[in-house]
Amino acid sequence: MLAAERGAARNTLLAYSRDLADFSGFALARGERSAAASAATVQAYMASLGAAGLGACSAARRLSCLRQFFRFLLRDGARADDPTALLETPKQPLRLPKFLNEAEVESLLAAAPTLPDRHGLIADAGFSLLYVTGLRVSELLNLPRSAMASRAELLSIRGKGGRERLVPVSDQARAAAQALIAASPASKYIFPGRNPARPLTRQGFDKIVRDTAIAAGLDPARLSPHVLRHAFASHMLARGADLRSLQLLLGHADIATTQIYTHVLHERLHALVTAHHPLARRRPGGSAPWTPAKDKSLEPVT
Numbered sequence: 340m341l342a343a344e345r346g347a348a349r350n351t352l353l354a355y356s357r358d359l360a361d362f363s364g365f366a367l368a369r370g371e372r373s374a375a376a377s378a379a380t381v382q383a384y385m386a387s388l389g390a391a392g393l394g395a396c397s398a399a400r401r402l403s404c405l406r407q408f409f410r411f412l413l414r415d416g417a418r419a420d421d422p423t424a425l426l427e428t429p430k431q432p433l434r435l436p437k438f439l440n441e442a443e444v445e446s447l448l449a450a451a452p453t454l455p456d457r458h459g460l461i462a463d464a465g466f467s468l469l470y471v472t473g474l475r476v477s478e479l480l481n482l483p484r485s486a487m488a489s490r491a492e493l494l495s496i497r498g499k500g501g502r503e504r505l506v507p508v509s510d511q512a513r514a515a516a517q518a519l520i521a522a523s524p525a526s527k528y529i530f531p532g533r534n535p536a537r538p539l540t541r542q543g544f545d546k547i548v549r550d551t552a553i554a555a556g557l558d559p560a561r562l563s564p565h566v567l568r569h570a571f572a573s574h575m576l577a578r579g580a581d582l583r584s585l586q587l588l589l590g591h592a593d594i595a596t597t598q599i600y601t602h603v604l605h606e607r608l609h610a611l612v613t614a615h616h617p618l619a620r621r622r623p624g625g626s627a628p629w630t631p632a633k634d635k636s637l638e639p640v641t
Contacts, residue, residue, distance in 0.1 A: 340411055346501025348477060358404040374412055378422035381405060385426060395429040402428060438569035443557060444470055450555035452515075454547065457522060461530060462551045464519040465544065467512035469564055473571035473589050474506070475499075476564035480538045482529045487516050498590035506588055572600045 341347040341355065363373040365384045371377060384405075388398045405423050412418040439447070448470070451462035468479055478496050486494050493505040516529055526535035532543065544564070552559040572585055586597040 341407075346497075348499065350477070351499075354400070355404050355407075358401050359408060362401070362405060373408075374417060376422060378420075378425070381422045382426065385429075389429075398429045402426060437561065437566055438573045439557075439561070439566060441574060443555075444567070444570055444574075446555040447551055447557070447562075451551050453554055454550055458547050458550065460515075460519040460522055461539070461544070462547050464512070464515040464529065465547070465564075466551065466567065467515045468508070469567040470571055471509045471512040472496075472506045473568050473575075475568065475590075476541060476544065478590075479564070480528075480530050480541065480544060482516075483527055484520055484529055485527075487513060487520060487529065496590065500592065502590060502592065504587060504590050569600075572597070576600050 342352055347355075359373065362376075362384055365387065366373045366376045366380050369380050369383070371380055385398065385402060388401060393401075402423065406421075409418065409421045409423050413421050448463075448466055451466045452459045454462050465479060468474060468482075469476070472494065474496065475498065478498055482494070492507055494508050495503060496506055497503050520529055523529075523531050524535045528535075528538040530539040530544070531537070532539045548562055548564060549559045552562040568589070572589060575585055575588075576582070582594060582597050582601070585600065586594045589597060591597050
């Protein structure tokens with residue numbers, strides 16, 4: 340169902356398979372089959388995850404997997420109830436996305452083509468497309484050559500859950516991708532792997548990302564393809580993009596996911612009030628104007 344109806348990615352299918360296998364082992368130890376597990380068994384399983392030290396995010400994913408599993412059985416007529424119905428999702432801490440400031444991104448874009456041999460072409464095309472479009476790394480590496488076959492200013496992207504969206508692409512990013520295509524063996528992918536019939540692996544691209552960070556003088560631990568996606572979103576929002584447009588560009592199913600990027604506006608709004616509100620420009624008990632706060636909205640979050 341996940342593969343055929345929802346178009347779930349291969350990694351999602353593998354993760355759900357591991358989660359269900361783990362729950363199945365727990366249920367069997369209590370003398371129950373996973374598909375017929377009782378609410379008490381599901382509750383005990385979730386409690387065991389916390390006792391084993393599993394983080395809230397991982398526990399929430401396990402519960403999401405079980406909910407979808409039992410709701411599928413319910414809809415299919417294999418069960419008459421949903422044993423997860425009364426369980427609460429583990430509370431997850433708010434994590435602000437890590438991103439780079441504009442100067443750091445510029446240094447990466449300048450360093451990318453300096454990598455030796457074909458790695459420079461891959462880094463140049465990869466970093467340009469990631470920062471200009473906000474693609475997920477899986478979406479980037481699976482881009483077909485046909486996406487760059489025309490002069491169209493939009494790329495058609497098939498993202499999570501099989502949802503399609505259109506994202507603009509700059510002339511510079513398109514040129515970098517076309518240079519990689521021209522130097523690559525015949526393949527249907529812009530980023531072919533060692534076997535041209537398959538795309539470059541995530542691990543292979545991660546090594547190029549690390550080498551680019553070192554060439555740019557940045558700590559490799561701070562950089563990943565997803566950090567560039569965060570940088571795209573944070574910089575767009577800081578420069579005036581609205582959340583709804585950003586949601587469409589990122590391919591988020593729920594705008595609540597996009598709202599985490601509003602953190603970049605907090606200090607910017609403080610600076611605007613300090614600079615423009617008539618009462619904010621006077622110090623308490625004096626007449627000297629306040630110095631407007633420095634706008635740090637584009638500085639990296641540590």
